[in-house]
Amino acid sequence: MNIMLAWKRAMGVSEYTGIVSPAYCIYRGKQNMCAKYFHYLFRTDMYANLFKQYSTGIIDSRLRLYPDKFFALKCQVPPVDKQHRIADYLDRKCSQIDAIIARQQEVIEKLKAYKLSVITEAVTKGLNPNVPMKHSGVEWIGQIPQFTTVTCARHLYEIVLGKMLSSTPKSEEDTLESYFCAANIHFSDIDYTNLKTMWFSKEERRNYLVNTGDLLVVEGGAGAGGAHIVEKSVENCYIQNSIMIARSISSASNKWLY
Known part of the structure; x- marks a missing residue:
């Protein structure tokens, strides 16, 4: 958990072995538990708001959720088998949603590129695709419509x-x-x-x-x-x-x- 950004959901189950800076806290379960379940639980709006409420600091960029405050918070703990089932379900469901988002984002990027090409075509060549062209005299501008002028x-x-x-x-x-x-x-x-x-x-x-x-x-x-x-x-x-x-x-x- 990034203690400075816990209220922005900056936490998760580590997939790596390594070292962290003092800006982070490492939490390990004392009993049999599914860490991935708490990964999802603590990233909900309910806990993000709670983490901000219990963080110490005068402005958002200085907030810190120290271990004593985190440990004082209550959380719901279903039986461990249900924790695993919930985490597995969310892994599958979130992967499906992420895939849809990625496809939609690809469509959005293509539409943005198309929009830019439409604007470029209209402002540089006008609305008549068959208009006679001439060289602008400026290398990076290139061809312009015959009756268009270039000025500063x-x-x-x-x-x-x-x-x-x-x-x-x-x-x-x-x-x-x-x-x-x-x-x-x-x-x-x-x-x-x-x-x-x-x-x-x-x-x-x-x-x-x-x-x-x-x-x-x-x-x-x-x-x-x-x-x-x-x-x-x-x-x-x-x-x-x-x-x-x-x-x-x-x-x-x-x-x-x-």
């Missing part, structure tokens, strides 16, 4: 890079405001619920304010390039410097750029 994004869009993190106000005019960071922006959606706050000056509030219809683009990190359109009304919300705002200054569409 700065000619079509205003780009605003967000504010550096600031933990303290610099003047009496500064206000504590919500902001979007990289964790909030995904290709599938924008997370409007888990917004952090920092101090913004009057000028910064004017420069970094997010408007409905803006395209938010992740500037760096693991999610670099992630983007989504602000499709709902947002009030007094800004961007941190891991995010760029792209706004059309021409006839180009934010949704097309997305």
